[in-house]
Amino acid sequence: MTVFRCQDNCAERGYQYAGLEFGAECYCGHKIQARNTSDAECSMECKGERSNMCGGPNRLSVYHLELTRESARRYGSAVFRGCFKRPDNISLALPAGNVLLNMSIDKCVDFCTEKEYTLAVLAGAACRCGFPTRHFTLHEPEDEHQCAEKCAGEEYENCGNEEYFVVYQTQVQDNRCMDRYFLPTRSKRLVALASFPGAGNTWGRHLLELTTGYYTGSYYFDGSLYNKGFKGERDHWKSGRSICIKTHESGKKEIELFDAAILLIRNPYKALMAEFNRKYGGHIGFASEAHWRGT
Incomplete structure (x- = not known):
């Protein structure tokens, strides 16, 4: 426990005061119902932060919180x-x-x-x-x-x-926004939703489908995504019935197949980690320790 962690915890819950006792215990409240005592009685260092005091035996180090609008509510x-x-x-x-x-x-x-x-x-x-x-x-x-x-x-x-x-x-x-459809009129423009694997393409598709009400498509077919509700997976990517097409291709020839693109960019390290987890744990799973060890 640290002073900041206790203050942050109490502020997030909308309390006006944060108090620390026994070097590690955090309490929150709106009122102080005890009298002041000597600072010397709050003599126990915080177990997570030796430079600060976190109360003592039956003694609280009390902080008044300046709540932001968001945390206070x-x-x-x-x-x-x-x-x-x-x-x-x-x-x-x-x-x-x-x-x-x-x-x-x-x-x-x-x-x-x-x-x-x-x-x-x-x-x-x-x-x-x-x-x-x-x-x-x-x-x-x-x-x-x-x-x-x-x-x-x-x-x-x-x-x-x-x-x-x-x-x-x-x-x-x-759930009023869960219904999705193919475009009523086939589009003559093909828009790519392009990214490196692991950059959040599937999550981006999910958000686009919920906000627009129309399916997204894919340059590849992924049966697991189709079974989870991405019905545009089975449609041919050139059909013109979806609002954009997922692709991880980056070659000049593949890029020129599209008329426009939405480019998703993510920290390369995080993208590689996410792609490794997807490969061995699925779209919402995690790779096992054995996979990380290569055994």
Whole structure:
């Protein structure tokens, strides 16, 4: 344990104070409920950083944290999106909701996560859930002071009110973007998605497909990727039905087969490591220790 590690851990969880005890124990909180004592009683060096003191027996070295906007509003896996004005049609914009006793951010986030919504919205004593839509775009955040009313179940958290809502994003995946199709009209331009093996081509394809709704293709056929949902793998790369074509070719002849290209560049060392893992462990696996040893 180090002073910085303890401070960072408490700040990420939104606490105002970080305290270290017994040279290795880290505690977080919003209040100091004990009196000051002599600095000499905090005499134990940090086990991970000998140059600093980390409290002592039944003594805490306490630090007040200057929280950034992001760290102060990250609760567990939920991410703060802002303060927003109540939408005109709340039942259409945020279809699920409930009034929760002793409302807190965690309670609302847990409620909306269980309901499988990506947004947890605190409106005073009410918790509402939904997705970003044209009815609730999250494009125009309000001044956060509009949402400064405290939660009934947690006095250091803001729960908004009936007119201004506090919005958090849960870890629920938004499956509305999962549908993908081939281009309705065949393209006459071939666009390469070019990279060295291991540079993140497959991940790039995944992001492009989810953001555009159209399949990507490949200069090669990879059955494992086809079985995982990359349906453009089986289509001929010259068909014109996909938005871009994966390729690792770099020769002049191969390059001239395409009209344009998206070039992915990655640190060569990391690319080589990733390609070795892919070769022996699959696209999301790892090579075994025996493979690394060459045995």
